[in-house]
Amino acid sequence: MLKRGGNWRFVENGPDGEAGFEGRFREIVPPSRVVETFEWDGMPGYVAVQDATLEDLGEGRTRVVTTSLFHTTFERDGVLKSGMEGGMNQSYAVLDRVLAELRRTRAKPARRAFMGRAAPCESSRVARRAGAGGEPPSPGLSGAPSGAPRTTCARRRLGRCRA
Numbered sequence: 220m221l222k223r224g225g226n227w228r229f230v231e232n233g234p235d236g237e238a239g240f241e242g243r244f245r246e247i248v249p250p251s252r253v254v255e256t257f258e259w260d261g262m263p264g265y266v267a268v269q270d271a272t273l274e275d276l277g278e279g280r281t282r283v284v285t286t287s288l289f290h291t292t293f294e295r296d297g298v299l300k301s302g303m304e305g306g307m308n309q310s311y312a313v314l315d316r317v318l319a320e321l322r323r324t325r326a327k328p329a330r331r332a333f334m335g336r337a338a339p340c341e342s343s344r345v346a347r348r349a350g351a352g353g354e355p356p357s358p359g360l361s362g363a364p365s366g367a368p369r370t371t372c373a374r375r376r377l378g379r380c381r382a
Contacts, residue, residue, distance in 0.1 A: 265294045
């Protein structure tokens with residue numbers, strides 16, 4: 220659950236290694252706005268403030284507009300030179316594919332017979348198929364190389380899987 224003052228952190232694994240990001244939620248206005256701090260491990264100590272607004276476009280679509288405020292032009296330029304824009308575009312492309320897969324699989328039953336046992340949960344199927352359509356899967360999504368099967372998903376490892 221998101222709450223004001225709560226922390227977040229994620230780490231993406233890619234061909235060039237790991238990239239870590241973290242921050243703290245400053246303001247949350249469900250379902251339309253989130254203001255948070257943002258710090259990249261590649262530039263520790265340089266904290267930006269991000270204001271994300273979400274607009275419901277109907278038909279299951281949402282427009283997200285994020286504005287980042289940096290304390291100095293040096294900080295802003297450093298982030299821009301880091302390749303952040305390309306990384307964000309890649310992350311949004313993966314998110315688009317995952318959401319499309321979730322919409323596609325939502326109509327299917329959550330449990331199916333799978334060689335005498337319950338089928339892997341939906342989230343592990345989504346992670347395995349994230350590279351469908353000729354695009355390589357994002358290493359940050361599955362943590363596995365292209366085509367490598369996932370044996371467990373995060374929910375299963377945490378004991379929250381219902382499959």
